[in-house]
Amino acid sequence: MSCIFCQINQGALPAHTVYEDEHCRAIVDKFPLSPGHVIILSKSHQGSVDQLEDSELQGIWQAGRKISQAMKRVDSSIKDVHFLINDGPSANQHVPHVHLHVIPRYGWDLGFLPLRFMTRFLNPLNHWGKDASSRDWAAALSNQIAV
Template sequence: MTCVFCAIAAGQLPAHKLYEDEDFIVLLDIFPMRPAHVLIVSRVHAPYLKELPAAARERLLALADKVAAALRVAGYGREGINLLINDGPDSNQHVPHLHLHLIPRRRGDLPVLLWRLLVRFVPLGRKRLQARLEAEAEQLRAILSKEN
């Protein structure tokens, strides 16, 4: 079976894409931990960070900084954003393809974050979530397109 992120990169699966360039696709996580939970996904299938081409590795944090700035302009994570790479299966990497999570945080959200961690993949309220993801994607796409 094809990797889900490779299928998204090839246009075979839908995604809430926010931005893309030659090395990365920026999209919303379909099982978000918090509102506007963004993924920066490598176009190259690289299960581990060390397998990502050096030029792309060098650009990753600069792109993360750009996306974080867009999140803050949109009102997400103004006081904090978790940047997270699960590098390998023992680190809780669910899709063996390099991706960086940007999870906007706000003061006092830890109980909700822990609850989402427990029920993240339970398919309850998907229609409402899809509507929220569409609105977040539209807002963030507009901000990121102004920055290019």
């Protein structure tokens, strides 16, 4: 299968998993818009929200709520959270597989967000030294979700 998110769901590609159930798998985003950015992948390969079963869509949103609550418990500097689904190529969906972005907001980061949005796939330093911090963030969130 050529879909990168399907490969992650099947364990063929590595990812730092935050949460998983029968509807979705949440991982730390490799190209974060802000520190701690998580994406929730639907378990089924569907390109649009309209193609998901109601139970799967509900499961994704429930996971998003759990993750956002865990984020705020783990890091008190997180003030709010953006929930974002890009549904289709015209909506800037890069991978044609439904996924929900859970993006922590810190209050100081508003000016940085547009810049990160425009450069997150281009910056070669985006991954440097992030594997350990992504693993630690995933573990901390997982522990809080389990509470």
